Amino acid sequence: MKKLIEEKCAFLFQGVGPEYQKFLHLLGEKEQGLLKHYCTIANKEIGLDLWSYLFEFSPTKYDKMFNDWIAIYTCDYIVYHAYTDLGIKPDILLGYSMGLITAMACGKSISYEAGLQMLLTIYEYPKYFSRNNEAMSVIVGMTYDDVDKIIRGNKLEGYVEIASENNEYCIIISGIKKWVDRVMSIAVDEGALKVKDINAPYAFHSRHAAIGIERYIELVAKLEVLDSEISIISSFNQDIIKTSDELKEELVKNMTSRMYWKSSIEKIVDIGINNFVEVSLADSVTKFSKLINTDSKFVTYKKMLKLKSLAEKVIA
Incomplete structure (x- = not known):
């Protein structure tokens, strides 16, 4: 735990992933309290009763896929703050697909509420246009x-x-x-x-995702995006970005551009960061990222909880 606090870290944010109901037991009392708070915000902002969906498997006005998108975004946002509360803080952020939005919310360039609206627009914009399967x-x-x-x-x-x-x-x-x-x-x-x-x-990260993207581009253009408090590395060209204009461009690229995830991890190692922290309740990003550079260290939330427990036993 001490090494994680003292050494440079890159935080990794997943895109679409597993169903989160089976991981909720990993959240402590404080984290569950935060989850309840943000579920209330999600209900107010986009009319999604996320709390009932997660804990009671209740249906919502959206489909399961979108419910899971918001569950991942919200829980990962909370996991980020669980890490930072322990003193584990990132030197750089890297988001995989939808994870870019979570990274920006955690870097305080957008609000949690703005992230909800962005995900809703991504979910809805392709529906208004005739498209192929x-x-x-x-x-x-x-x-x-x-x-x-x-x-x-x-x-x-x-x-x-x-x-x-x-x-x-x-x-x-x-x-x-x-x-x-x-x-x-x-x-x-x-x-x-x-x-x-x-x-x-939809065929995200390809030219096919550009069909109907105008509604999303309009949202990004009017969205309040601040400079990020923490640098973000682009998964498209490996530039290190931080300003509002750069981040807005990145949000549009995130729909239709090919990701170069392997190159992004390699770039982070090249700039001297060898510790990677997955900001999720699962380990999906770690599974494929740790094979890129076997000398790097990868920490998941579950592993962090074990390290925290060991540290508390030593102190006791």
């Missing part, structure tokens, strides 16, 4: 070049794109579902270890 999937056990060869070799460049290189052997693809499924099938035939659909209704 879209999908996202992950391919494990193949490199970027392997997957790119499948796409180009089958002349699918206009239908399927690489959305992210998570690590050397974990690639996200995005595009028209029929052809995403085709790429996955070919990948299995050619030796992929695993292929899996991602729970996303």
